[in-house]
Structures are given as C-alpha cells and as structure tokens.
C-alpha cells in the first residue's frame with residue numbers, strides 16, 4: 001500500500017491523507033472558518049510553511065503507517081520544487097517550497113520526500129486518478145480569481161494557459177500579469193471588476209440573463225475567449241476531454257462554449273473533443289497533490 005499526504009494552498013489550506021490513491025480520513029482546513037476571504041494574503045511566507053508543516057505533522061501523527069510522499073499544490077509557476085511566480089500569493093514567489101517545507105518537517109521528525117506542484121495540475125492529476133485514467137492526457141481549466149490551466153501527466157514546461165493571448169485588441173489589458181490580450185484579462189474575477197467598475201461579476205452575468213446588451217456582449221466574449229484558448233490547446237496537443245472547475249465555474253454555459261469551439265476547430269481529426277464541468281471541490285486537488293507526489297518519486301505505477 002502506498003500512503004501520501006496531499007496539501008493544497010489557494011485561498012485557504014486543506015490537507016488530507018491518501019491510501020492507494022484515495023483520500024482517507026479527515027480533511028484539515030486553515031483557517032477553520034470557511035467565510036474568511038483572502039485569509040492567506042497577509043500571512044508571511046515563513047508562517048505559511050509553518051501552517052503547512054503543522055497540518056502535515058498532525059496527519060502523520062495520527063497513524064502508525066509511515067508516509068511515502070508529501071505533495072503540496074499552490075497557484076503559480078512551480079518548477080523543480082521552486083515557486084517561480086505566484087500572482088495570487090505573491091509572498092511565496094521565488095520560494096524553494098519543496099526544500100523549505102522538507103527542512104521544517106525534518107525538524108519535526110518527518111522525512112518523507114516533498115513534491116510541489118501547480119494547483120491546476122494537481123486538479124488534473126486528481127481527475128485522472130478519480131477516473132482511473134492516469135495513463136491518459138487530462139486537461140483542466142480552473143475558473144476563479146485567476147484562470148488556471150492544468151494537465152496530467154506532468155511534462156516539463158510552463159503551461160500558463162490563463163495567460164494565452166486570445167485577442168489582438170490593444171484595449172484588452174486587464175490581466176493581473178500586465179500582459180495585453182490575455183485570457184485571464186477577460187475571464188478572471190479581478191479583471192471583470194476592473195472592466196465593469198459599476199458592476200460585480202455576479203451582476204454582469206445576471207444582467208446578461210435579463211437581456212442587458214452590454215452584459216450580454218461581454219458574457220459572449222467571456223465564452224469566446226475560453227473557446228479560443230481551448231481551441232489553441234486542441235490544435236497543439238489534440239482533442240480529448242477538457243474539464244472545467246473552480247470557484248466561478250457557475251458562470252460557464254457549456255453549450256455556449258461548445259458552439260464557439262465548433263466554429264474554431266474544423267479539422268476532422270480534432271473534432272472529437274469533449275467538455276465536462278466539475279463542481280469545485282477541495283478533494284480533487286488534494287488527491288491530485290498526493291498522486292503527483294507519488295508519481296514524481298516513482299512510488300506507483302502511472
């Protein structure tokens with residue numbers, strides 16, 4: 001039996017144990033109160049590592065079975081254990097997260113290897129594991145404050161799909177990274193607030209349903225942008241299944257996305273794509289963080 005601990009740090013921290021690619025036991029959460037928005041944004045990076053280490057120690061301490069690997073997933077560009085950038089958790093930018101967490105854990109007597117992954121990649125790994133498809137390409141869009149793109153199996157690269165260019169309009173400049181024409185500059189929550197200074201994103205979508213022309217046009221642009229980015233990945237890596245999840249996935253109308261996608265993907269062999277919405281769920285990412293760690297240290301067949 002392989003055992004692992006998965007940890008996901010986004011707007012909050014969650015952690016759980018895995019046994020044989022399934023979550024087992026309780027899910028720990030920080031902060032415990034679900035209604036604390038932006039709870040981590042003001043926490044210094046060293047304290048964040050201590051929070052992660054405390055949760056992991058608590059999960060390790062409850063069982064006699066040793067842990068084979070620890071996987072931690074965070075938003076941003078994560079390569080070789082280093083958080084190269086993280087616009088939504090800027091204090092961890094540049095952090096050698098895997099090494100730093102392993103060092104703090106070693107002081108607590110925990111020596112299992114630590115793997116760090118991008119949070120959207122962890123969701124893709126979790127989806128693949130849940131469906132028993134660890135041998136297949138799985139791609140996930142996470143729709144939240146930022147727009148994440150995750151893929152399993154992991155391959156070397158940056159894969160910042162949320163920052164793919166989907167328009168040549170020079171006025172499209174709302175992306176948090178500062179780049180012009182980016183997907184996240186249209187679809188991201190913060191970007192929508194900057195575009196509609198008088199409306200919250202929820203109001204934009206509600207007004208569109210009531211027929212407001214300005215909001216309807218934007219909601220169509222929102223779906224066309226996601227279709228354009230998805231079409232680009234289909235033209236690069238081929239068709240297959242795309243999953244959509246995240247805090248704001250409720251804005252997505254799959255039929256509208258599909259109809260735009262069908263205008264953009266015309267080559268016959270590429271038209272066998274499929275689209276599926278997954279309700280936002282901490283557990284998929286937790287599972288994926290653990291599965292990715294076991295895979296990274298070659299502790300299971302993948």
Ligand SMILES: [Zn+2]
Nearest residue numbers: 163175177182
């Ligand atoms: Zn960008």
